[in-house]
Amino acid sequence: MRAVVSVSCNFLFVLLDVTLTTILYIDGTQVRRFLQELNNFDIFTSTIDVWLICLIRACVLLGASTGVARNSTDGPRRVKKLNTAVSVLCMVMVVYAVAKLLLFSEVAVLLGAPWFLSLFAWSCISSLATLGFWKLLCLVKTKRELLVINEEKTKEEEGDDESEASGASIEESNKKENRGSSKATISRLLSYTKEDAGVLGVAFVFLILAALGECFIPYYTGLAVDGIVIQKSMVVFTKALLLMLLLAISSSFAAGIRGGMFNLTFARLNQEIGFFDSNHTGDITSRLTSDTTLVSDLVSQNVNICLRCLVKGVGVCIFMFSLSWKLSLVTFMGFPLVMIVSELYGKYYKRLAREVQDALAKANNIAEETISAMKTVRSFANEDNEVEVYWEKLQHMYKLNKKQALAYACYMWSISVALQVSVLFYGGHLVISDQMTSGNLISFIIYELELGDCMENIGSVYTGLMQGVGAAEKVFEFINRKPLMTREGTMAPDTFKGHVEFKNVSFAFPTRPNSQVLKNVTFALRPGEVTALVGPSGSGKSSCVYLMEHFYAAQSGELLLDGIPIEQYDHNYLHSKVALVGQEPVLFARSIQENIAYGVHEVTMDSVVQAAKAANAHGFITELQSGYNTDAGERGAQLSGGQKQRVAIARALVRNPHLLLMDEATSALDTESEHTVHQALEGAMHNRTILVIAHRLSTIEKAHNIIVLDKGKVSEQGNHKELMAKGGLYFKMVQRQMLGVDPPEEYDSHQKCQTVPNESRQ
Incomplete structure (x- = not known):
């Protein structure tokens, strides 16, 4: 429809341009001027060249319109390729008309004639209008482009429902919107x-x-x-x-x-x-x-x-x-x-x-x-x-x-x-x-x-x-960019017990939407208990922590805190109740005291010291040159790995969290320091939910519940004795870690119950 309108407008303009230019050129009735100026052309007194330029404009625009009308597949594309050339041509016509006026001013014979000034003005206007109508032809879509547009619309309509369930689809729509x-x-x-x-x-x-x-x-x-x-x-x-x-x-x-x-x-x-x-x-x-x-x-x-x-x-x-x-x-x-x-x-x-x-x-x-x-x-x-x-x-x-x-x-x-x-x-x-x-x-x-x-x-x-x-x-x-997750939650209840429930949770990172890390995971964390997550690398342990911190949203299933979906909690409230200590904690280039008190308002020095003692960090901090005022350096570069972990643990404990997440938080500590930290955590366990991720299985033997993840699924769960008796993945992991060998196939359950715990305690 647009092609028909554009071509029709161009034909009408060409007719108007040729007719009006001719009338102005012959001054209404002086048709004999054509022959006179053809025989005796003088650039200072003749205007037939201005009329000939009109014919050039008409031929260019008429040819393009005819091409688009007869060949809607390739015509618009060819018109677009010539856009710059036609622009130059039209501007040259305007310049020539101005130059013609200056040449006539030297003779001053026709300069005062209304028809000449009108011819000059119309030549400039019609040259610019020709360029405008040419660009109008450039807007005409080819059949191929219309087909692609229809296909894209169909795909977008089909993908609307899928995008609601997929964060990746939303991310792609963000990029399309930004590009468009x-x-x-x-x-x-x-x-x-x-x-x-x-x-x-x-x-x-x-x-x-x-x-x-x-x-x-x-x-x-x-x-x-x-x-x-x-x-x-x-x-x-x-x-x-x-x-x-x-x-x-x-x-x-x-x-x-x-x-x-x-x-x-x-x-x-x-x-x-x-x-x-x-x-x-x-x-x-x-x-x-x-x-x-x-x-x-x-x-x-x-x-x-x-x-x-x-x-x-x-x-x-x-x-x-x-x-x-x-x-x-x-x-x-x-x-x-x-x-x-x-x-x-x-x-x-x-x-x-x-x-x-x-x-x-x-x-x-x-x-x-x-x-x-x-x-x-x-x-x-x-x-x-x-x-x-x-x-x-x-x-x-x-x-x-x-x-x-x-x-x-x-x-x-x-x-x-x-x-x-x-x-x-x-x-x-x-x-x-x-x-x-x-x-x-x-x-x-x-x-x-x-x-x-x-x-x-x-x-x-x-x-x-x-x-x-x-x-x-x-x-x-x-x-x-439209965020995939929003902080629109408003829940901030007076009481927070820290009861966590995963109900058929599936999850994939936004950068890898087709690779699911968690698949229908279901388990619970209870207040006053220590729950351990174990499993091979890449099984989804840290992903569970990220979801509990609400860094990401689950693709399907529910993650409940005290029976309320986690996304309904206020952001500041949630992270005042939940604390995370990672395997590679990040400290800031400021004093150790400021690092421990990071994110907590109106914290006293006594609270900082108590948290440091509970994390077994007070001893090495007081031995530093400036004590708690010692600068940790960029990303904590002035401290060792074990010292950074203990400061990070103190930073979590000073918040008095109801839900404490320990993701390999003691991996860089020696055995004595790790034992001291765990004793402190056991003393602070009252009404606190603790989740521990550890590859050193001897550290989680006393956990109330051990959840074994394998390839994004819950493989088994129970306490240490129950899992050892099952002889499953957890038993094999303990055997490899304690004995350095895989258990023989004929190992019976009685031997497992009697022998392995002793080995694990050594």
Whole structure:
């Protein structure tokens, strides 16, 4: 339907263009003009070339419309390929019409004729309209594109139900939305300045005053020159000079206030766990630092420059036309071609800007990853390789920056040099032919230079806009991203017992949606009891902990705390009742006291010390040079692995949690320290639910309940004696760990009950 409408509109426009141009050309009835101007063509007096240009426009648009109408499969695609060429052609037609007007002005025979001025105006308008109708044809969808769109709609409709049950599907829809409807737009970026509307309003007033003052300075410069060269009057020269001085001081004062206001605005401008699994740290920090700085520049500095140049440019154009409309047309006849160059340059530069931001993010990620794991890099003597990898990333970004610089240089050359040469040549002709004074020419050249400066600044702003938009697209991907998990829970009951129930829970990480880690897992943790999770590596033990911390959401099944689904609890309340100690705890670059009290408000020093004693950490802390005020270093680098684990245990105990999760929390401790910590936990077990994950099975022998996971499923559960009597996976794991061998197949249950416990206790 759209193709039919577009083609019909194009046919009607072609008919209108040819008819109206012909009527204007023959001035209504002078048909004989065709033969007269064909036989005696004179570029200064003939207008048949303008009519012939109309035929060219008609043939181009008529041919494209016919092609699209007859071949809806390949026609629109071919039209899109020729879009740039047709744009150049239409702009050349506009330039030719302006040049034709200037040529006629030299003779001044037909310049006052209404039909000629109408022909000139319509030629410019119809050339631009031809470009518009061509772009309308570019919007027509081919049969292949329509087929793909219909298929995608069908797939989206079929996938709606599945996406409700799959976090991966939601994540994919987030990415599609970011690539589609969430395009970074300048208007959206500017919307972030609403709070500073008052400051920007004042800045805009002073911007106009400064621009007006700067616009009058070249005019009085020309008057001063004419006062000396033509009038030879010191009074006229002095008057013009004093006015120039007054305008310069006033505009400088206004410009200073304007700049200060915009700088003030600049100064004021300056998700769930699965999100951090799929996005590198370097990438995120790059978005938060480099990209947001570019966006801030766009909203403040670039807006300042753009508004100043636009206001000043309008004033400059008015003065230029008042001095010489002919010379002004020479200046502006190059603008259509500049617009095409700017469009091509903008698209190219925007793509380069995005590539530079991506390259910078990758380089930052390499640096972040290497520096954070420097000990590992050092231990493998891989410093040179890491430097080489980082160097390659920087070289890639350097090549992109060189492309940016070359593109910018070519863009600026096409704008400034060509215009200045044309203006100087034609301006000299006007002075020699007494069509303008030398002072006016000097004023005009100054205005032309200032206009070029405005265009150069606008070009820089356009570059900044492209950089800002390219960076903002990445930032807006994070802003627009719909979290797979929300913190909308509001439950904060007065009592919390810590009774945990897994009911047919299945789970897969968002980054690996097709690989289930837990499959229909069902078990319970009871208050006042220690429950142990054991099993081979990769069986899903840590995943159970992540779910209890509500880092992720289960794909199916229910996880209940005191009979309430975990997602209904308030985030702050939940994590004040649940504490986690991991195998590799992360400490922060601050004092040990601050690390232990991390996340707890209004904690006393006595509570910190008591928690450290319970974690068997008080002894080594007091032996440090500054005691509890000793800095732990970046990620706790100043402490040993066992010391970090004990500080982490103290950090959990100081919160007095009702549910304590110990994920290999004592793996780096010696036997004596581990025994002391477990004794402390046994003493604090009253009304507290404790979950322990351990590969050292001797440490969980006294657990009230032992749950054995294997390949994401509950293989068996019970206490130590019951599981040893079963002779299942738990029994085999104990045998391998204690005896270092697999149990023989003929080992009977009586031997298992009698022998293995003794071995395990040794």
